[in-house]
Amino acid sequence: METIPRRMMHEGDIVSVKSGKGLPVESEVKQVGAGFMLRNEDIIAKGMDAYYAKLDELTQSIKNQEEKIMLKAMEQAAERVQNVIDAKGEFSFSTILDALEKMTVSFDSNGNPSGHNIIVSPSVYAKMQAKLPEFEKNQEYKERYKEIMDRKRKEWLDRENSRRLVD
Amino acid sequence: MQEGFTIVHISKHGQMEQGKDIIAKAPDGTVCAYQLKTGDINLAKWRSMQGEIQELVELPVVHPAVDKRQPVQHFLVTNGMIDDPVRRLIDDKNTHWEQLGLPNFKVRLIVGSQLLRKFVDAAGSFFPEKPIPLKEFLELYLTDGRSLPDKDKLASFLEQLLGIGTPLTESPRELQRRISGAAVIAQYLISPFEKERNHVAIVECWIVYLATVLAVAEKEAVEEETYSRTYGIVMQRIVEQLEDLKAEFLSRQNYLEEPPIGDGGIVYKARLTTVLAWMCALHLFDKKSNERTTLDERIIQTIKSNHNSWLWYWGQSATPYHLIISLFCESMNEKELSWSIMLKVLADLSLQDVSDKSPSDLVSNMPDPYVQVEKCIGADMKLPGFERENFADLSYHLAPIVYFSVRRNKRTSLNELWRRISKTILCEYSPLHKWHYLLWQSDEGKEKTWSFDELPQSWKRLSELANQNDSTLPAVIYERPEFLYFFLLVYPHRLTSESLRLIDECAPRQAM
Numbered sequence: 002m003e004t005i006p007r008r009m010m011h012e013g014d015i016v017s018v019k020s021g022k023g024l025p026v027e028s029e030v031k032q033v034g035a036g037f038m039l040r041n042e043d044i045i046a047k048g049m050d051a052y053y054a055k056l057d058e059l060t061q062s063i064k065n066q067e068e069k070i071m072l073k074a075m076e077q078a079a080e081r082v083q084n085v086i087d088a089k090g091e092f093s094f095s096t097i098l099d100a101l102e103k104m105t106v107s108f109d110s111n112g113n114p115s116g117h118n119i120i121v122s123p124s125v126y127a128k129m130q131a132k133l134p135e136f137e138k139n140q141e142y143k144e145r146y147k148e149i150m151d152r153k154r155k156e157w158l159d160r161e162n163s164r165r166l167v168d
Numbered sequence: 169m170q171e172g173f174t175i176v177h178i179s180k181h182g183q184m185e186q187g188k189d190i191i192a193k194a195p196d197g198t199v200c201a202y203q204l205k206t207g208d209i210n211l212a213k214w215r216s217m218q219g220e221i222q223e224l225v226e227l228p229v230v231h232p233a234v235d236k237r238q239p240v241q242h243f244l245v246t247n248g249m250i251d252d253p254v255r256r257l258i259d260d261k262n263t264h265w266e267q268l269g270l271p272n273f274k275v276r277l278i279v280g281s282q283l284l285r286k287f288v289d290a291a292g293s294f295f296p297e298k299p300i301p302l303k304e305f306l307e308l309y310l311t312d313g314r315s316l317p318d319k320d321k322l323a324s325f326l327e328q329l330l331g332i333g334t335p336l337t338e339s340p341r342e343l344q345r346r347i348s349g350a351a352v353i354a355q356y357l358i359s360p361f362e363k364e365r366n367h368v369a370i371v372e373c374w375i376v377y378l379a380t381v382l383a384v385a386e387k388e389a390v391e392e393e394t395y396s397r398t399y400g401i402v403m404q405r406i407v408e409q410l411e412d413l414k415a416e417f418l419s420r421q422n423y424l425e426e427p428p429i430g431d432g433g434i435v436y437k438a439r440l441t442t443v444l445a446w447m448c449a450l451h452l453f454d455k456k457s458n459e460r461t462t463l464d465e466r467i468i469q470t471i472k473s474n475h476n477s478w479l480w481y482w483g484q485s486a487t488p489y490h491l492i493i494s495l496f497c498e499s500m501n502e503k504e505l506s507w508s509i510m511l512k513v514l515a516d517l518s519l520q521d522v523s524d525k526s527p528s529d530l531v532s533n534m535p536d537p538y539v540q541v542e543k544c545i546g547a548d549m550k551l552p553g554f555e556r557e558n559f560a561d562l563s564y565h566l567a568p569i570v571y572f573s574v575r576r577n578k579r580t581s582l583n584e585l586w587r588r589i590s591k592t593i594l595c596e597y598s599p600l601h602k603w604h605y606l607l608w609q610s611d612e613g614k615e616k617t618w619s620f621d622e623l624p625q626s627w628k629r630l631s632e633l634a635n636q637n638d639s640t641l642p643a644v645i646y647e648r649p650e651f652l653y654f655f656l657l658v659y660p661h662r663l664t665s666e667s668l669r670l671i672d673e674c675a676p677r678q679a680m
Contacts, residue, residue: 008562011538011661012597013613021621027614163623164587166579166630 004118005071026078031070035062072120092121092128094136098145106153114150173200175401176233187223191231199240201229208248214257225265225273245278301328305357313360314425316542317373319658322357323608326380329353332607336388344394347381351398367413368446374406375658376608378651383606386642406654410450417443418466434548437480438541442657444471444478445489448496449653455499456650456674468500475509481516482544483535487565488656488663491572495675511581514573517566518588537564537661562617564661567594568668570620571634575672579627590620596664602642605662638666649674 010016010030019025037055044051079085084103088096097119109115121129136142172195179189190202203224205217221244228236244258258275265273304325311317327333329350336343354377361369378399385395417423423440424431447467454461471493481490490513497506516534535544546554570589573582582589595617597610604610622629645651649670656663656671 009536009538010615011536012610013599013615014611015614017614017616019616019618025616025618160623161587164590165624166583166586166627167624168627 023082026081028074033063033066033070035059035066092125092132094132094139094142098142098149101146101149101153104153106150106157108154108157112154114153171195174397177231178401178404186227186230187220187225188229191229191234193234194241199229199234199238200243201240202243202245205244205246206248207246208251209246209254210251211253211257214254221261221275225275239272241272241276242274243276243278245283247280247283249281250277250279301325304328305353308357309360311360313362313364313366313369315369316540317361317369317376319372319376320608322373322376323380325357326350326354326377327383327607330380330384332380332384332387340390340394343384343388343390344398347384347395347398350381351377351402365412365416367409367416368442370409371406371413371446371654372658374402374409375654378402379606379608379655379659382642382644382651383603386603386606386644387601392647407450407453410446413443414447414450414464414467417447434480434482434545437478438482438545440474440478441480441482441486441489441493442541445492445657448492449657451496452492452499452653452675453650456653463500468497468502471497472502472505475505479509481513482541482548483539484517484537484563484565485535485539485541485544485660487513487517487537487569488660491569491663491668491671492653492657495671499675507576507578510569510572511578514566514569514581514589515585517563517569517592518585519592534563536562537663562595563592564595564597565663566592567596567620568663568665570630571665572668572672574627574630574634575669586620586625590623590625592619594618594620597661598640602640605640605642605645608659633665635669637669640664640666641670646670 014030015027016030017025017027035058037059039051039055047054076085086096086099086103104117106114107116173192175190175192176199177188177191187203188201189204192200192202194200201224203220205213207213209217224244225242229238229240230236250258255277258277262274265271304321308318308322308325330346338346354373358370358373361373381395381399384390385392423436423443425439444467448471451461451464451467475493479490479493480486490509494506494509497503497509535547543554566589570582595615597613597615599605599607599610599613601610601612604613620630639646645667652667652671656667
């Protein structure tokens with residue numbers, strides 16, 4: 002989540018985002034916040050440390066709320082364009098490749114894909130780590146991955162070449 | 169004004185013109201000329217001012233709004249008393265004129281006690297009915313006159329004073345008084361800048377005042393006559409300040425301010441960009457108001473000689489400054505110079521190639537238009553507390569400048585930059601209520617983001633978009649588009665595709 006750029010919204014109460022030929026997607030500004038309680042005895046005994054001790058808790062709470070809002074927005078955006086793959090709670094590399102098929106992929110000048118991240122829960126992450134050796138050995142997956150990326154690279158090049166003005 | 173008079177002219181800085189400090193029209197259309205004095209007038213004082221009184225009465229009123237053949241009433245006004253011998257002399261003088269067959273040559277007197285009565289009657293008009301937010305007033309009043317005004321704070325204060333957040337319950341006459349009263353309070357707040365002859369700060373304050381008045385007018389759909397007198401007087405003050413700024417600029421060899429330590433470099437460039445833009449805005453405003461305005465070649469010569477070393481694009485809040493200078497050059501038929509200024513802005517607004525990353529990694533490093541010049545200077549000089557924020561590759565001004573370029577048929581230049589332009593995320597704020605456009609900060613509305621993502625981009629479609637009238641601005645702006653020349657310099661975050669289209673529509677393109 003740290004890699005997602007942040008910026009100040011100076012005015013208004015609605016954010017409207019239009020991408021591609023679809024209609025703009027609007028969302029209201031949401032408030033995130035967190036509070037904490039301190040007992041007088043703790044303040045007397047620890048002074049400012051009593052507050053500092055709560056800061057991590059506070060930060061984590063705000064971060065979690067932000068993440069939930071962000072993930073919900075992503076989910077809604079994917080559903081809106083019917084770009085959802087239901088993995089039925091199971092992780093497989095085939096699912097990842099299916100998702101890749103549906104994505105717009107960008108590349109850097111060395112031909113490497115750029116700017117893509119996979120967000121998974123800690124349990125799925127553990128499963129992915131466990132299955133990584135299997136993926137590396139599986140020739141079928143590797144060939145399909147290469148074929149998808151070659152196609153995506155060509156699509157990206159076509160897109161880049163069409164960034165110009167025509168009559 | 170309280171008695172329904174219309175001010176036609178106020179002489180500059182107390183310097184009398186033809187014996188007349190103020191020229192006004194009475195509600196019945198009678199022209200009135202006033203000479204203002206302070207203190208008691210005894211025989212000695214009368215003798216020293218006789219020549220001025222002669223001019224007051226005998227020289228005709230010379231003003232485009234006044235017919236020279238129209239009879240004029242002449243007033244000598246003092247906040248003190250007039251001694252009896254002086255009264256007798258004035259009476260003799262009036263009789264003498266009458267005997268010469270000049271019944272209109274007559275000096276009428278208004279003395280301190282009469283003024284006091286008038287002020288008491290007008291007190292309800294000039295002082296706000298609600299208590300002034302004192303803390304905010306003092307913060308603004310005690311500001312350093314050499315700095316720029318805190319426009320956010322000033323706008324918020326004036327909005328409270330004009331009761332913009334509450335529904336209008338008063339008559340147009342009462343609203344007119346409230347507007348006049350706020351002008352008196354605004355004048356107090358401007359006094360620290362007047363002491364320092366800080367012309368730009370004075371003009372900025374008055375523009376914030378006028379914008380707030382226009383916001384009230386738009387919100388309440390009031391008749392123009394409710395605010396037009398005050399608007400006219402304040403606009404006259406603005407023009408005078410800018411003329412003074414121009415005179416000072418043209419009389420100086422360099423533009424360092426005291427103390428010179430800390431000046432120079434980007435601080436100097438920012439000052440010159442600002443001052444040049446204000447002088448250009450004055451020219452464009454004058455030209456729009458009066459087609460026969462004479463052009464001052466010295467400003468265009470200064471820009472031609474110095475634009476490369478003087479102009480600085482510090483961030484998106486600088487876009488209106490460069491734009492106004494460019495429009496001025498265009499109006500002086502210096503089209504190549506005009507375009508070179510805007511081409512640089514266009515390139516700066518698009519995403520940039522970064523040499524230490526791969527060529528496909530484009531970034532934006534332009535602070536958004538809400539970031540004021542002081543903050544940009546602080547960030548550039550790496551001063552503590554002025555850290556650059558993450559601006560998330562977002563451009564508020566790219567779309568308006570692209571459309572500006574399309575209207576000038578700059579297809580080749582746009583095509584060269586199109587890869588960068590098409591990757592930039594565009595942003596524009598669209599207030600829910602049109603009158604919010606005239607506020608410093610609006611809390612109800614949409615922040616729209618999009619991009620030029622038609623690949624390839626049709627020039628025809630782009631031309632349609634560039635010339636499309638969105639009618640998104642308040643009606644009071646469409647009625648006086650020349651206000652935008654000044655307004656956008658003070659409110660750079662209000663530069664939108666529609667405001668620039670309107671400016672373009674009304675801009676004088678070529679020297680007469």
